Amino acid sequence: MSVTAAIYGFAGTEITPEEKAFFRDADPWGFVLFARNIDRPRQVARLAGSLRDMMGRDVPILIDQEGGRVQRLKPPTWRKAPAARRFGELYEREPELGIEAVRLNHEMLAHELITLGIDVDAAPCCDLVVEGADAVIGDRAFSPDPQTVGMLALAALEGLHRQGVAGIVKHIPGHGRADADSHFELPVVREEHGLLSETDFAPFRAVAGAEMAMTAHVVYADIDEEHCATLSREVISNVIRTEIGFDGLLMSDDLSMKALRGTIRQRGEGALKAGCDMLLHCNGDMKEMIxxxxxxxxxxxxxxxRAQKAGAARGRPAGLDLEDARRRLDAYFREAGLEALAG
Structure with a gap:
């Protein structure tokens, strides 16, 4: 059955009649949840079930659950997961422990999600930690070293997959060097293409086999000085698809972000024309969703x-004892002489 190339958010903890009528007519590929949609575990599970019942199919349900500053399922109901940078610090001391810790942490994240009916996590960030850049990425990234980021991102995807959750690598081809927060304005990266290829783009080559990736609303001036990656045929075709070699489902970052100009429709049409496979719209505003x-x-x-393959990446969760996993994760940090995790 053919569905439309869109993923939508919505307003509250239940689907309203107006939203239900719209979604049935619009027939999107998936949905994305935010903190405004979340109250208690039972409510989230009911909501996920109602979305699938409404669409009459096993629709993918996404969430941003990276850990650190970006997690929609929050304490005290849910675990306070550590930011990616903490795992990079562990890797710098004990590489094997760092890889295993990332894998285990993402198993835990996935287990927490899949029990609620959420089966796609918009993680991991494959961006770099770059000194002097805008703080929007910061500790959401594993490391300033491209090879380290690539290795840890692979481990993160493996952990998610073990518990039946598909991952989305972001923000391709790299947001870490950006000079602004794309939620509020358009960042411009002015470094030469050759340098970016060796640094910012490199982690994405390591995860080029991932089923899904999310674009960066970032201009790479040496490649396309007029369009951000989301709207740039040059970046998508020549960098993301060819140079990086990513052939999975490519979705836009949120079309409602202020880095983009023009109407929401123009943004969506521009993203698809540039080569995105899927449009992501998050804020739940009905006029914009139309x-x-x-x-x-x-x-x-x-x-x-690509969408079929991405949907098939969701699977059956393996068994996981969360309390035992917490203890093991703490032990990895202690063994490396680092402070144990909180939460």
């Missing part, structure tokens, strides 16, 4: 194949 629906096309051809 515009996205006018831009979103039916998935077919290569985009449909």
């Amino acid at each position: 515009e996205v629906a006018h831009a979103a096309v039916r998935l077919d051809g290569k985009a449909a194949e």
